[in-house]
Amino acid sequence: MHEHMDHNKMRNPHNSHHHDSPVEDEEIRDWKKRLIGAWLFTIPIALLMLFERIFGMMLFGEKINTIVLLVLGFPVIFYFGWPTIKGGLRGLFTFYFNMDSLIALGTLIAYFTGLFSLFFEIQDYSGISSMIMAFFITGKYVEAMARGRASQEIKKLLELGAKKARILRGNKEIEIDISEVKIGDVIIVKPGEKIPTDGVVLKGESAVDESMISGESLPVDKLKGSNVIGATINQDGILYIKATKIGSDTFLSHIIKLVEETQSEKVPIQKLADKITSIFVPAILVLAILTFGSWIYLTKDLSRSIGVAVSVLVIACPCALGLATPTALMVGSGMGAKRGILIRKGEAIQTMKNVRIIVFDKTGTITKGKPEVRNVYTKINEKYLLEKTANLEKNSEHPIAKAIVDYVSEELKIKRFSEVKNFKTLRGRGVEGKIGSKKFVIGNRTLMKERKINLKGYEDKISDFENSGETVMIISENEKVIGIISVADAIKDDSVRAIRELKNQRYKTIMITGDNEITAKAIAKQVGISEVIANVLPENKAKEVERLQKYGMVSFVGDGINDAPALKQSNVGIAMGTGTDIAIESGDIVLTKGSLIGVVQAINLSKATFSKIKQNLFWAFGYNVLAIPIAVAGFLNPVVAEIAMALSSITVVTNANLLRSKRI
């Protein structure tokens, strides 16, 4: 995806104004300013405190020292840290506690000990309060940057669309903003430019790089009548396109919407963490008060008790708990989107690891969904046979006829055919017609039987082909068989590899189809699936899935349109789409590339993402479970507590980013 953008930028600067995601960068810039400001004042504070520690002396008198700390600390807490203080206090007063509440309370208490120490016998924690705030801001800055990295793929997706379009108004070419393009506008796309929106080619021929949606690196030829998709890249010709979909209806918009929706999806494992997060802050407040009370009661040392309570306030980190799942999900779904894998349901990520059985629909999923010529057998000149067959079939719209015509045109480079007289389509059986003086009948066994045409000499071959699941067309000239052509739905290029990899991962693979047993078994054998459920009516596929669910969790892979009920019934429904034709609603995971290897990738990605989520939750829980008791016991200096807290959030987000190194 990235490469294409760069390459597009080079060739077509006006179409790809890099608009940085403003919100994210503003946030990072803001934290950076606060970070620099806070440390500018905190470093002198730290030096003063260090002097005091090491040399046991003060540069100024005790009171003056405190006043200096308070003055230096004031901007750190009340200017650079103001949003945190404000948000935190608001949370405290409105009972919508947030993690700022803890930091605000911790720093304010510490700061005010400085003021009090001017009048009472109490330890001055005001220097510490600045350091807590400075480290807190540092942590937030690093975290914001890491979060920015986590969303980089999604940001790229948002930036993928063209910003401008050159349209034809009257006879004039004018350049307008993409938002002003209307349905029906004629758009001119020059070589190297991005196609601005979804449309259909009116004029011109070109190759278009559609790798962003199909994953296919070879450009696709487009000519009059071809559909084109917005954000794909026109390679070498000029295309005149009529806009058919604009704005939020385009393919790219749909994908972006899907990916964005995933971000607020909940993964079940996060539920516990969410529950804890929601009561976390008040619980810590209570704990801090209890800690303070117990310390006062046991030690009668007010200063020490305050220090311990502040440590408890600042060490507890609900943020790491809250970030654990969303950051991993964001990185995972971004990685997926880049590969044409759209995770729609957060739950699917968690369920996927328990899936043992994968059921594939045959047609359009394992196979290409359209017939191709497999075998030609004749005892006469093959060229003659093919030429005459194609000549006749040219007049038919049937997919088998098309397959034969395509094959012959490709093999013999025939462009023009002779005239066919008395052409007739015989529904469900074949075609007939006359070329010159010769009468041709092309069709299945039934048709030949009807016409009493003897299959002698071809009988064995016909049975052979039929037994390997192919459909056989018998060609007769003047009531005599001259050859046979068999066609079959070809399997997709990487189906075999995909099934092999799934088997290596010990999944049970099953193929389900409405086709007859012979055809089904033949395909299954080619692709390496041992178990076949044939003759299943579309509406019964869901029932079969239900039956299989008795043996374990089932993932169903199908085309999303006919297979919607089965996709819904299965534990993880994987809907396959090709091009713009994706049925978004029915799958838990949607594959846009239409290739079976996407299933393997989707499974690997789900598992990797889920294990990241688990790791993150483990770190976040573990951190709090360990750190809070240590703070309560008084073993943690408040500044160290704050550093630990900041690190816990950063660890979680950074760990989520590490998901990217995983090969899927």
Add this chain to the structure above:
Amino acid sequence: MKTAKIEISGMHCSSCASNVERSLSKVPGVKNPKISLLLKKGSVELEGNVPEEELKKAVARVGYKATKITYE
């Protein structure tokens, strides 16, 4: 049922996001609020006529700002 998409500025912590969700869910007619901290936006389902002001207020109540609300 209508869905409102809300863009929110100022959230920087997951408890912020869940606070916004909590606050929004208290608005009559608002169902199933989902807020993403990372994308700084989210969606709510609306039953009946919920004034945009109410949504904005609910976000403001917990200290953040609804910068943009769109419906679909």
